[in-house]
Amino acid sequence: MAKETKISMAVIRRLPKYHRYLGELLRKDIDRISSKELSEKIGFTASQIRQDLNCFGDFGQQGYGYNVKDLYDQIGKILGLDKNYKTVIVGAGNIGQAVANYAKFEKLGFHLQAIFDKNPKLIGIKIRDIEVKDVDCLDTYLKENTIDIGIICVPKEHAQTIADIMIKNGIKGIWNFAPTDLSAPDDVIVENVHLSESLMILSYRLNESELFKE
Amino acid sequence: MAKETKISMAVIRRLPKYHRYLGELLRKDIDRISSKELSEKIGFTASQIRQDLNCFGDFGQQGYGYNVKDLYDQIGKILGLDKNYKTVIVGAGNIGQAVANYAKFEKLGFHLQAIFDKNPKLIGIKIRDIEVKDVDCLDTYLKENTIDIGIICVPKEHAQTIADIMIKNGIKGIWNFAPTDLSAPDDVIVENVHLSESLMILSYRLNESELFKE
DNA sequence: TATTACCTGTTATTATTTTGAAAAGTGTAG
DNA sequence: CTACACTTTTCAAAATAATAACAGGTAATA
Secondary structure, X not given: OOOOOOOOHHHHHHHHHHHHHHHHHHHOOOOEEOHHHHHHHHOOOHHHHHHHHHOOOOOOEOOOEEEHXXXXXXXXXXXXXXXXXXXXXXXXXXXXXXXXXXXXXXXXXEEEEEEEEOOOOOOOOEEOOXXXXXXXXXXXXXXXXXXXXXXXXXXXXXXXXXXHHHHHOOXXXXXXXXXXXXXXXXXXXXXXXOHHHHHHHHHHHHHHOOOOOO | OOOOOOOOXXXXXXXXXXXXXXXXXXXXXXXXXXXXXXXXXXXXXXXXXXXXXXXXXXXXXXXXXXXHHHHHHHHHHHXXXXXXXXXXXXXXXXXXXXXXXXXXXXXXXEEEEEEXXXXXXXXXXXXXXXXXXXXXXXXXXXXHOOXXXXXXXXXXXXXXXXXXXXXXXXXXXXXXXXXXXOOOOOOXXXXXXXXXXXXXXXXXXXXXXOOOOO
């Protein structure tokens, strides 16, 4: 039975990693694993793994461990990967195209319905059989089609404008690649991918390890 | 004077955000700001901001606040953004090209020296005036050129192989876009960008807010 | 079927992180 | 020049998170 207490974000952030490792085990036809073994592969402590998994229910069995397929499915379900989401991408530049072509997303249940851009040179081209539409049609498109997730790949100057159009039309989640923080009501989930922050942290860690100290 | 205690990763992860907001203030010609004002913009508590900044030295002044330009530069320095890094990208697919074209990186001091791929259709094409080389030349190239950071944009099956070549040739940091965990010695810093983990967290949060509950 | 090694769920402990609040320095207005 | 408003630094408390310890089951084995 699932616990009623709120799951902390620290736990959630680890779930995709469990999911990934379990997927690998599955492909290797390994059908059971203990928290100890998993701990050695994944690098978290066994104690933490047990506690994390226990947040969601009694997945394991004493003296046996966890059933890989079961656990994989359960975590997938917790993450909402058993659902299907309709998505649109706004911004068909390099990042937009990269996201559009990232095949894995379809497999996770994210179905790309449309792509928008304002650049006339991009409007009309096809990416994965989807024709890039004029961003001016975004508002109308969202009114006529129910879309769950909007993916923002435009420059930061336009990101909030696009987000506002999405929000106005009832989008539920935004995956934001623009290097800015979007404002949105509480019932719209915004998940950011800030590449330059990641790069800055790499840079910090390089210097911290004193390789670059002069 | 900088404190001698080890700075926690929790603090480091917030630094890029401070840097970004301070950059915005700078562009608006705002030259001073208090932790309270910054807290309202950025969404952290004022207390946290003060404590974070105080980890690195006495940047603020009582009764005045922080000097924006000063703080921006200092944080940039802490993050190592005053240094220059030579980088190579391996994998000239969608993500590799997106990264190569992401102009911001040059501005942060990351200078792209070469791009490699194994696809004959990509070898020879030019991305930002840099010709894509055969990945078979990577090892030789790294021996003949001192490169600081390797950016891995290949499928996960090949990621470790590429990483090993980089490590063998003395690369100091790896920015990994492949959806896998790389093994590397402690003195090589690996920073991961796992897009699908970010997407899964978005998916989780959508379901958590019960919009998708059936 | 009894015994033993194994492993989880759970509780307790420790460490880390965040928040709060007192103490102290700075600038400004009168 | 003094008093006050402002804001940081620093220290303390509270909240979170991670780790360790342990009690209670399970499965394998003889």
